Amino acid sequence: MLVVEAFRAAFGADPRTVWHAPGRVNLIGEHTDYNDGFVLPFAVPWGVTAAVTPRGDHTIRLLSLQSDGEPITIERHEDARGWTRYVVGVLAVLADRLGEPVPGADIAIDGDVPQGAGLSSSAALEVAVAGALNDLHGLGMTPMELALLSQRAENDFVGMPCGIMDQAASALGQEGHALFLDCRSLGSRTIPLDLASHGLRILIIDTGVHHEHAGGEYAKRRAECESAARKLGVEALRDVTDLAGALERLQGDERKRTMHVVTENHRVEALVGLLRAGAVTEIGALLNASHLSLRDQYEVSSPELDVAVEAAVRGGARGARMTGGGFGGSAIALVAEDRLDSVQESVAAAYAERGWHAPRFLPAVPSPGASRRA
Structure with a gap:
């Protein structure tokens, strides 16, 4: 070693x-x-x-x-x-x-x-x-x-x-x-993610754009969420049950951040439900919706991430979204194995058209957690 x-x-x-x-x-x-x-x-x-x-x-x-x-x-x-x-x-x-x-x-x-x-x-x-x-x-x-x-x-x-x-x-x-x-609650459970049996892959698209969260934007988003929760009288935005009513009481960025957090929680639960039902092929629309919300409501995407997502879907991906804190980093795409080449070619071409460095493509395989090695 x-x-x-x-x-x-x-x-x-x-x-x-x-x-x-x-x-x-x-x-x-x-x-x-x-x-x-x-x-x-x-x-x-x-x-x-x-x-x-x-x-x-x-x-x-x-x-x-x-x-x-x-x-x-x-x-x-x-x-x-x-x-x-x-x-x-x-x-x-x-x-x-x-x-x-x-x-x-x-x-x-x-x-x-x-x-x-x-x-x-x-x-x-x-x-x-x-x-x-x-x-x-x-x-x-x-x-x-x-x-x-x-x-x-x-x-x-x-x-x-x-x-x-x-x-x-x-x-x-x-x-x-x-x-x-x-x-x-920190309660957790593992959810089978058997992509191969459905002929699917999760493809990571590394934009090559470095992100640095500690610089302030990440902390700013968190502060906006905490401020919105205080105004709504809840411990955290997770507790908002009447989204329409909550949005009427908020303005500007706090309104948009609340919209994203509440709807994103719903998307997580919906996607878990699909996976547990074995409907792996149906999760793509939720990935797309998540990206649009992160782009428009939470405003943490970037031109490189947006192009990667749009080009991946255009190239045949079933769905795609930015992943991680944003401002750069990677997107993920749900891709049928027989469309991997076309998705990668579509994203690479979109980057080349804009004079950007070619992105890196990595297969995302659910892997074991931390362990002793020696």
């Missing part, structure tokens, strides 16, 4: 444990998680592997195979910068959870989640490190507890106000299944 070899070369010994956690794709349910709503993600084949050994002091030494140079040494949590914040944040939050200092660690990281594609490489990194620390210190945390610890690291330490979806998908994913998650 390459990460073990790198760990040995950098730190002079084998790691005590090695954990892997995957990224995720969200089938439907976008920007609903921090509104206490419903989501339906699944884990993808790519992820992050963390090789870890605890230290006898509180120093943290970090090595990434995706970065050049020597290991980064961090003496104080607040000195973490860039990608190291996600790792150090997990240790900091764990110390706060336990109410006592946590020993430092030597950590080597290897990852193959496509960067900037909206597939949650940050959540995979957090969950992999959290799983390794849980293992090393015998803490007995459940997969959902690992997800919550990782989410808090991103919220409180990194400063990204994400919901629980990404970390939960990484920690709880199961091969061949999507994860239906109630983001308020």
Whole structure:
């Protein structure tokens, strides 16, 4: 294992444990998680592997195979910068959870989640490190507890106000299944996603446009939702039952955000119902409706995402939508196997016409969640 070899070369010994956690794709349910709503993600084949050994002091030494140079040494949590914040944040939050200092660690990281594609490489990194620390210190945390610890690291330490979806998908994913998650109760159940038996694929279309949520737009959307909920007298937009009445009481962006969140929750439940009924071929219209709502009501799409979705459908996809937080990243398309070439050709041609770099196409296969590898 390459990460073990790198760990040995950098730190002079084998790691005590090695954990892997995957990224995720969200089938439907976008920007609903921090509104206490419903989501339906699944884990993808790519992820992050963390090789870890605890230290006898509180120093943290970090090595990434995706970065050049020597290991980064961090003496104080607040000195973490860039990608190291996600790792150090997990240790900091764990110390706060336990109410006592946590020993430092030597950590080597290897990852193959496509960067900037909206597939949650940050959540995979957090969950992999959290799983390794849980293992090393015998803490007995459940997969959902690992997800919550990782989410808090991103919220409180990194400063990204994400919901629980990404970390939960990484920690709880199961091969061949999507994860239906109630983001308020944290109740979940796996939903079979047997695409192959229906002659279908989920195709990821990586636009190559990097997204950066912590820059402000993501936080702005969350604040708008929270403000709308206060005006409507509900705990979260998930609790809106009279949408027409709610929209009469709101204006501008808060009205549009509420429209998206409430209808998106309905779309998640409808899609789960179709999957449970075995009507996999019928979910495309819900994907299309989700994208239109994200584009027009939540305003988190981008020209590259819109062109990818429109060209995919024109090329024969049964449905398509942007996935992830938006402002770039990836779209997904539900495609019959015999139309894969035509869909890819249609999207590539649409990009070429506009002088854009060619997108990357990746098959999205529902994959296992986080686990120990060594």
